[in-house]
Amino acid sequence: MSGGGEEEATLEHTPTWVVALVCTVIVAVSLAAERFLHYGGKFLKKRDQKPLYEALQKIKEELMLLGFISLLLTVTQNGITKICVPPGFTHHMLPCDSNEGEGEKSKTPISHFQSFFSSPDISGTVRRLLAEGSSSSSYCARKHKVPLLSLEAIHHLHIFIFVLAVVHVTYCVLTIFFGGLNIRQWKHWEDSIAKDNYETQRVLEPKITHVHQHDFIKGHFLGFGKDSVLMGWLHSFFKQFYGSVTKLDYTTLRHGFIMTHCKSNPKFNFHKYMIRALEDDFKQVVGISWYLWIFVVLFLLLNISGWHTYFWIAFIPFILLLAVGTKLEHVIIQLAHEVAEKHAAIEGELVVQPSDAHFWFHRPHFILFLIHFILFQNSFEIAFFFWILVTYGFDSCIMGQVRYIVPRLVIGVFILVLCSYSTLPLYALVTQMGTHFKKAIFDEHVQVGLVGWAQRVKKKKEHRNDHSGQGSSHDGSSSVGVQMASIFKRASAPEGNPPPPKPEGSV
Structure with missing residues (x-):
């Protein structure tokens, strides 16, 4: 295809053994992947892991969507490459300026992802953004125009969408896995409570609790007035980085949940219920919703040379994650303040009152939406980085300067660690403090x-x-x-x- 203008061989001039071999490999790999997912689903059903099974089904739906996108791009690629536009339309909103693009002409026929917005000039200085000998290039050249999108750019877009989906699923699985390990360590707290606090004599034994002397209140009640409000938010912000959930927090919130929703069953296994609820939410997080695809298109649109868009948008999930962690910690403080302001002493154990009023928009479920967006946005950043690295190389102008790349990678790792270590466990526990219980309360x-x-x-x-x-x-x-x-x-x-x-x- 290069140099002498030699055309690529079509299928009718390709040896049959080559066609059969390639077809066999593709079908074998596809069937192996399908069988792997099938037996994985059977294993999860056998282990009675219905939420994880449904999450696997969600992954299969995403793969089917990717297959449809792949088919659509393949079927329509010839038509897309023959959509011609005036050359002036391709001189705006470039991810790389013309000087940077010139330095990479010798490396690849298609410069970069800038093929979304740019094409070669019809004048003598063609940038080699289109493959030489391309029929679409000749078709548009005869009209003194340029193709809207080159064939190779379509292939690169195709690969990017696949990489984004795979990275998002992998990133979510890792976050849930490491976060789940942290949450499962609380099981010994549940066992300890069941062993120490639920003998019949202790349950029936009358007890007076002085609220302000209770360890939970002393650790979270910061007094009255505006200063206490400010100190409460600062305390919440820093607490998410160390010991985000203590045994005292777990014990108190657990007791408040049981006394509100299942008072007649004090031996209710709260930890097991919390794990089921988290697994139920996981199937929502692992998917890519329609509004997330809108963000993908928006971020691709704003990837303009000199804007350093992917550096700035890396701070969106970072800031949101800190805000979510702070809010979840502050809900615990609000629960403590609510009890301390109403009572000086109470009969029996200290009981916090779950309420939707402590959450943004009175909706605990809104936290899950934010975590979903945070994980997806971070996945997008990582996927875009590795896609550029493999497709165009580290020195590509679309990759950006090193001083913008390193902070993005550091932020990505930080979000993974903080979300797994702190935010996800906080979410699993604190969102049970809403007015309503979740259906996972039932087996x-x-x-x-x-x-x-x-x-x-x-x-x-x-x-x-x-x-x-x-x-x-x-x-x-x-x-x-x-x-x-x-x-x-x-x-x-x-x-x-x-x-x-x-x-x-x-x-």
């Missing part, structure tokens, strides 16, 4: 049984109302069934609803 078989039973009772009640014209007040199971369906529905959608009734029996 999987209990969830299925409750929903099925409640739906049958509700249909039975509706059927009787249709025939009798009055409510089935004589059948108490109908009202109970509808109530249980309401409880489960509100547990699944924790924001915007009134608090659910407390479960009467063991959870």
